[in-house]
Amino acid sequence: MQVYKTAGKSKKTLYNFNVIKYNYNIKKTGEIPKGVIRMKKIIAIMLALLMLLAFAGCGKKEKAKLKIINEELGAEQYGIAFRSGDEETCNYIEAAVAELVRSGKYKEIADKYPDIVNSLLFLNGTDVAKDDGALDLSKAGSRTFIQGIDPEYPPFSYVGDDGEYAGFDVEICKAACDLLGWEHKIFGVNWDQKLIQLDAKECDCVWAGMTILDTMKEAGYVISAPYFDNTQVVVVKDDSGIKSSKDLKGKVVAVQLGTSGEALLNGDLKDLKDSFKELVTCDSFLKCFTELEGGAVDAVFVDYPVAKSYIADKK
Amino acid sequence: MTLTTMIQKMSEGLGNTCAIFFYTLLFALPLGVVFALLRMSKNIVISKLTQLIVSVLRGTPLMLQLLAVTYGPYYLFGMSISRNKLIPVVIAFSINYAAYFSEIYRGGIESISVGQYEAAAILGYSKAQTFIKIILPQVIRRILPSVTNEIVTLVKDTSIAFTVSYQEMFTIGKQIANSQTSFMPFVVAGVFYYIFNALVGFVMGRAEKAMSYYKQ
DSSP states (O other): OOEEEOTTSOEEETTOOOGGGOOOOOOOSSOOOHHHHHHHHHHHHHHHHHHHHHHHHHHHOOOOOEEEOSOOOOEEEEEEEEOTTOHHHHHHHHHHHHHHHHHTHHHHHHTTOTTTGGGBGGGGTOOOOTTTTTSOGGGSOOOEEEEEEOTEETTTEEEOTTSSEESHHHHHHHHHHHHHTOEEEEEEOOGGGHHHHHHTTSOSEEEEEEEOOHHHHHTTOEEOOOOEEEEEEEEEETTSOOOSGGGGTTOEEEEETTSHHHHHHHTTTHHHHHHSSEEEEESSHHHHHHHHHTTSOSEEEEEHHHHHHHHHHHO | OOHHHHHHHHHHHHHHHHHHHHHHHHHHHHHHHHHHHHHTOSSHHHHHHHHHHHHHHHHSOHHHHHHHHHHHHHHHHOOOOOSSTHHHHHHHHHHHHHHHHHHHHHHHHHTSOHHHHHHHHHTTOOHHHIIIIIIHHHHHHHHHHHHHHHHHHHHHHGGGGGGGTOOOHHHHHHHHHHHHTOSHHHHHHHHHHHHHHHHHHHHHHHHHHHHOSSOO
């Protein structure tokens, strides 16, 4: 036999066929080995156990204690936004809300939300509508009225324990629609796209703890009379040692994208923002609080009623 | 806000977008090889287990995996959430993309005909030599177009990282769009993504050319 130097750089005899050791694993068709079935069962059981563990973990874990810093950082008011040129809808809604206030239904609903009841303007003597009483509610006709809400904004609008949308704004809108004989529907908007979605007629109004901004009026949106006095506050962990907004220097602060808090930090409170180490924007305020509790951020910049309701909920 | 400031602000976020992109490629490309080899293992337990993992990773949304990796440890075990969001983001992206890459690799490796293994054996190549010197170069050449596909998708998927409050370019675009009530930032973001992908396409095209040293 002759010895060749092969490309593989190892000396081997030419006819040393060693092909048999390559087992190409050609399977018999049609049959699943028993071992595979058993293993699948085991994996399924393991996954089920993991899921149970996850649920159990969710149930019993104690949340970190949060507190609101007693410092009002920006006063603003909530209102309802309608498409530009849609004064008629706005007037009907305002008239219906005025009627609810007169009949006491408004107070009845508001009493269910103790965190916000004190700041509701209509219960403190402010007039609701510009042309109060001039409209005949029975002539509102029949139509579908789609309320655009942020589904993660308790206590104004959120998904309730029964899976249906709930909250103060949802209940008031529903009651107003009942008065007008309109069919009430809800559409969960993407908060940072809310006005675009309103323009696209995906909803007929944005009504979910929405702060009235000058830019909205400049852009031509019809804005209802303000119904709620709001302030921006800072929420921190109870044991963080942060006592005022001055202590936020060099800290990481979270805010929800598209909220008035974000607008404020980029506007009037720019100096405060520049003192932060970083301003993180989240897609919902619930995520901001999760980040705070999990220690990823030091403080959350949020509307007062939302903070109050969230903290009350956790107790 | 002028267009220049807008572009400047968004370019600052582009660094974070690139960080996801490069780190994900750095980890996902090799991890995909590991997945592919485990998947082709002769040990049926290892092979089926890898198959299951890959099917879960491919069968659930990337957004869900991002949320699970970032907030899962906190919700389940009360561990603190990472301050540097890049870490959970890259972990989630890497394992997700590794799952896709592994299937591409497997397809490539299995497309090589048995005859080549036999020929290599006759010529006296060892198993490792056969794989590295004969199979792998052909596999890389064959899978390059599919890998380019995935890389292009990766560039666009980086915008999903906002789900876990990671501040990348598109997030900053959204912030500006919001405060300025303008659509312009989205146009800028689209141009950025397109340029990024054009670069990826160019580089991968050159790579394909470099690999085409022989025609089949």
